[in-house]
Amino acid sequence: MNASLISAMTSMTALQQKLDILGDNMANLDTTGYKRKEASFSDILMNVKRQPQGFQQSGRLSPLGYVQSWGSRISQVQYDLTQGSLKETGVSTDFTVEGDAFFEVNANGQTAYTRDGGFQLTALGEDPTRLTLTTKEGYPVMGKNPDGRTGPIQVQAGYALQVSTDGTVTAHPKDKPNDIVRLGQIKLDVAVKPQFLQQIGNNLFTVPSGMDNAIAQVVREAAPADFDANSPERTVDTPLGIRQGWLEQSNVSMAEEMSDLLLVQRAYQLNARALSSADTMMNLANNLRG
Numbered sequence: 685m686n687a688s689l690i691s692a693m694t695s696m697t698a699l700q701q702k703l704d705i706l707g708d709n710m711a712n713l714d715t716t717g718y719k720r721k722e723a724s725f726s727d728i729l730m731n732v733k734r735q736p737q738g739f740q741q742s743g744r745l746s747p748l749g750y751v752q753s754w755g756s757r758i759s760q761v762q763y764d765l766t767q768g769s770l771k772e773t774g775v776s777t778d779f780t781v782e783g784d785a786f787f788e789v790n791a792n793g794q795t796a797y798t799r800d801g802g803f804q805l806t807a808l809g810e811d812p813t814r815l816t817l818t819t820k821e822g823y824p825v826m827g828k829n830p831d832g833r834t835g836p837i838q839v840q841a842g843y844a845l846q847v848s849t850d851g852t853v854t855a856h857p858k859d860k861p862n863d864i865v866r867l868g869q870i871k872l873d874v875a876v877k878p879q880f881l882q883q884i885g886n887n888l889f890t891v892p893s894g895m896d897n898a899i900a901q902v903v904r905e906a907a908p909a910d911f912d913a914n915s916p917e918r919t920v921d922t923p924l925g926i927r928q929g930w931l932e933q934s935n936v937s938m939a940e941e942m943s944d945l946l947l948v949q950r951a952y953q954l955n956a957r958a959l960s961s962a963d964t965m966m967n968l969a970n971n972l973r974g
Contacts, residue, residue, distance in 0.1 A: 686966055687752060692959035694728060694755030699952045701758050706945050709936045717799030717887060718934040719763045720941075726759035762879045763889075768935035770927070776845050777803045777817065780932045783924040785872040785906050786889070788826040789819055790836070796823070796888040797873055797881070797903065802931055805839065813841040821886050827853065829868045839867055849925045850911045872906040872924060 712718040735748045779801035786797035805815040817825045817837040824836035843855035851870035881889040909917035
């Protein structure tokens with residue numbers, strides 16, 4: 685098959701995938717905590733073709749030979765984890781993570797991570813007076829209980845919830861603000877290698893099932909020093925923190941997405957024209973009569 689046909693076809697396939705990614709980003713412009721996706725392109729294969737010695741004419745400056753490409757492909761889709769703008773809601777169950785970290789949730793028995801802090805209090809057990817902090821889909825938000833064990837954050841009905849900057853959760857009866865009860869600490873996790881995270885829907889990420897995270901090489905639990913701006917043991921660039929009554933907006937910029945969309949559309953049109961031209965030339969060659 686004509687090499688130009690292969691090159692144009694594979695490049696158009698990659699550009700179509702890029703268009704799908706841009707469409708996904710723009711569709712989630714108003715999704716709380718959404719992180720835009722970025723695609724990286726790479727060449728599929730490049731061959732160096734050697735030209736006959738007769739092409740070496742007097743006055744030629746370039747060496748003999750030319751590079752033949754077989755198109756491009758999307759080599760990686762990574763997530764831009766830069767923080768989006770913050771919006772104050774005043775709702776006590778709305779939270780924002782400041783810094784590069786995720787809330788940890790239990791999604792049907794699977795550990796998942798999210799930046800969407802639009803939580804709610806839900807009665808999951810048989811006791812309707814025992815409420816659990818969950819996502820909008822009903823997945824429990826994980827934390828550390830006062831005894832150090834990991835589990836859902838729970839609060840008694842009729843209590844007002846308070847969360848400090850380091851994630852410490854306390855509650856008190858709405859009519860007795862001085863009777864404070866410590867419930868635990870919301871668990872935050874830092875993505876060591878965010879390019880390996882897998883999106884599973886509902887604004888959730890997971891570590892792929894075939895990847896072992898036993899030694900926290902992909903995602904690790906945030907250390908106490910990560911919340912302290914003055915700690916020399918802090919391992920994240922920006923100190924972590926939780927802000928109650930705020931939500932993080934999507935970090936998608938419509939202007940940037942539209943600019944990328946125009947560039948990709950023009951590249952797709954160019955490859956489509958190359959494909960059409962190659963087909964026309966092959967048709968002419970097939971219809972030649974000796």
